Amino acid sequence: MADRRLQVFHAVARQGSFTRAAEHLFMTQPAVTFQIKQLEEHFNTRLLDRGHGRVGLTPAGEIVYAYAERILGLSDELEARVSELTDELAGTLAIGTSTTIAAYWLPRLLEGFRRRYPRVIPRVVVGNSQLTEERVAARELDVGLIEIVTDLPGVERRSAARDQLLVICHPAHPLARAGQLRPRDLVGHSFITRDPGNAIRDLAEEFFREGGVEPEELPVCAELGSLATVKHLAAEGAGFAIASSAAIQRDIREGRLVAVPLDPPLYTPLEVILPRDKFRSRLITAFADHATEMLAELATEPLKNL
Template structure:
């Protein structure tokens, strides 16, 4: 068993298809299939269930994938560290950011970082907290800005910004004169929400389960201007960061009776090597974020 074979195995497992794995690896499909066949013979184990054109991991395959992920990531970390020691690192930072934060806090920070470190390249991926966490764990992202839910021991997190989520509604809405709004009152309204996988949506879903209510979701979108437009036209109310509401200009932000406050954190894998480029990026965010933890 060698690193190359483990990479073939990992790709087939992730793609759940020999054909798609071969395309991802830029190889001929028979060569990939033969490599996996030899690996199974070498281990004297069946790693995949084969059902016509569908494949899935056996229990033994699941256990090998767990080890393969660790071995391949450790190899990539070692290669990166050795390159940096010889000055060969290209200085690429792969970072995941949530939609709302990306629209308000981060543009200025990212532009400031690029101005301060023009030799470093930023590759930015947008997504919800769960998506970003999974991409970090799988080694597809180096760093992410995520909501601290306290449920990922595999990630190291440092508090960056504290935010409050407010009820967003139009000035002529019946609840517009309230100083605060109860969760149940919010759930009783027609709602415009982010799609599943985003923290704001998870909060609403958790509240709905808590109060045993089926929320009336009129629209689902991850586009903040579209959410603002729907609320403005009276198609429902939403829950957004105070910055997103203030940016609309003509919408109101009213806090929940029990304030919904959460921490946005910089996150990376606990067991990973943090390259010099990534460390510089982390240090820059911590120094320049509006309410960074070290301030």
């Protein structure tokens, strides 16, 4: 309900960049530039200093920014309060999620939520768990679905469930015949690992260290951000990887991969996180409740072909 020009100006000032503001608002950069120009023409003064790779506020911009904070906060509160009275949730929900949750858990979460609240528009941003955690803490996202236990002071966490992590490899790989695998069993085999900041990478490295194996002892053949590429390389016989059981069920059923449990068993947490706000809209709370319940329910489904 708030003036769109104020929303765009607030985002640019907060992000310190037209490009980052455009990404945050799901707009094109020319559209962001146009909205800022319109607002500056309205006040007949320059609000932003552009230069040295970052956008800053002019004295007039400082005043407009302070009022924009108050106006946008009141607008959000107004929308939420009226929504609570009408009992019909609507609006845009910015959701951040890890790659694994996005591919193998989120579709079913959104399907159920959209059936219940058809006027809600989810906008999903996919990244690793660390990046999602940081964006929720910065209030750039309304809610996050991650695979790490956060300790950031600006974040409220809900532990929803956990998913078992397994070694995956080609059916003809030497590791495929094992009943279970300890850290030392994996030394000497090519390892397909994940990108820095990925929750599964962090858990795997902790698993190795606790078993007396430094991660550097493993011959890494690839470091990848894409889970699909990780599975493809493992299915081609390039090496072994560690992946969530939810992400590999189809590959196992179709015979492309074999999964072997780790000893001791290793699990990834499935966490729902929100900005720690005194006032929170019912839409955000409703989705967080739904996601927590659905993740717990989906995690109890029996593993197949393991």
